[in-house]
Amino acid sequence: MINRQNGRGTDTALSLASEVDPTTQSTPIAELSDEQLMRQLIGGGQDALAPLYSRYVPLIFQMAAQSLGRSAAEEIVQEVFLAVWRKAGTYDPARGPFRPWVLQIAHHRIINELRRRSHQPPLELDPEGERLAGLRDPDVEPAEAVWQEYRRSAVRSAVDTLPPPQRQALGMAFFEDLTHEQVASVLQLPLGTTKSRIRAGLQTLRTRLGPALLALLAVVALAALAKQGIERQREERALALVTVSDVLPIRLTAAPGVPEATHGTYRGRAGVGMGVLTVSNLGPAPPSQCYAIWARFGERWVPLGAVQPDADGHVLVILEDASLATPPDLVEVTQEAGSPGSAPAGPVIISAAIAGG
Numbered sequence: 001m002i003n004r005q006n007g008r009g010t011d012t013a014l015s016l017a018s019e020v021d022p023t024t025q026s027t028p029i030a031e032l033s034d035e036q037l038m039r040q041l042i043g044g045g046q047d048a049l050a051p052l053y054s055r056y057v058p059l060i061f062q063m064a065a066q067s068l069g070r071s072a073a074e075e076i077v078q079e080v081f082l083a084v085w086r087k088a089g090t091y092d093p094a095r096g097p098f099r100p101w102v103l104q105i106a107h108h109r110i111i112n113e114l115r116r117r118s119h120q121p122p123l124e125l126d127p128e129g130e131r132l133a134g135l136r137d138p139d140v141e142p143a144e145a146v147w148q149e150y151r152r153s154a155v156r157s158a159v160d161t162l163p164p165p166q167r168q169a170l171g172m173a174f175f176e177d178l179t180h181e182q183v184a185s186v187l188q189l190p191l192g193t194t195k196s197r198i199r200a201g202l203q204t205l206r207t208r209l210g211p212a213l214l215a216l217l218a219v220v221a222l223a224a225l226a227k228q229g230i231e232r233q234r235e236e237r238a239l240a241l242v243t244v245s246d247v248l249p250i251r252l253t254a255a256p257g258v259p260e261a262t263h264g265t266y267r268g269r270a271g272v273g274m275g276v277l278t279v280s281n282l283g284p285a286p287p288s289q290c291y292a293i294w295a296r297f298g299e300r301w302v303p304l305g306a307v308q309p310d311a312d313g314h315v316l317v318i319l320e321d322a323s324l325a326t327p328p329d330l331v332e333v334t335q336e337a338g339s340p341g342s343a344p345a346g347p348v349i350i351s352a353a354i355a356g357g
Helices: 011-018 034-042 046-068 070-086 098-118 142-160 164-175 180-187 191-208 211-243
Strands: 002-004 250-254 263-269 272-280 289-297 300-307 315-320 330-337 348-353
Touching (some): 034 046, 046 211, 142 164, 142 191, 180 191, 211 315, 272 330, 300 315
Antiparallel strands (some): 002 315, 263 272, 289 300, 289 330
């Protein structure tokens, strides 16, 4: 399970999320303007993403295909709408309409890919397998494991000597496996500032560490990138799930005694072991308690993990469990004391029965 707390980068985004636009209450969602749809998306309305996706996919795909080819263009489209989905709170309508904002995101992705290709080393062919045969066995002997741990410890010690801004940014990037964008979001800094701090930290380490330790740092970075690739694939599958037209959102409503404004939306699809749950207006859990997500299949409960809302009461959760390939009978969020068990024990916060489940 991936818990994606929606970032809220500006006061404008916060005000947008809390405002109610009466013109959107009776207008079909497909007829809303881009800016009205973004207003809903910022407020937790994931239904707004699909119309934006269908409006701009052809244009963004055409832009990318002209420079990168069709295969890479498909990747660019996914990257752009993952950014729109994850960073909706950074959109500020006071600075301009949605169209140039999203096209600027696409432009940056295309330029970055062109730069990456220009720096990519030429592929060295190995038809006889000689280079492959010369590679070391990946199994690590005990003595090598001790040496690797020593070098890792030395890297951490060197990082600890960096100035606090560099140490914080570099540590998140390499030891917590966060992307530069995620580091910038956590630190609430511009992306350019975040990259500058990481780059400055690396330059300082280069003068303090030998080549072997720098090589180890590179290995750590590559491992982080591999993990990020897996995360991205999950997010792409979730994005596809929430933007296809035949997936009907299931609304989770507040249980008795819970504020009526607290609600959620669940999306799942038969044959796909994934679901996407969004929750709005959820207050913080009391100390030593948490919110738990559950799916019921007949008499059997399946725990789908624990979550905490962000400062604005929003939660966006990508759920992955093989059981979700079959539509559940019921989806609910409960308030549990301690770690969730095998079945709900605490009070229900929001829930929804799923027809046909």
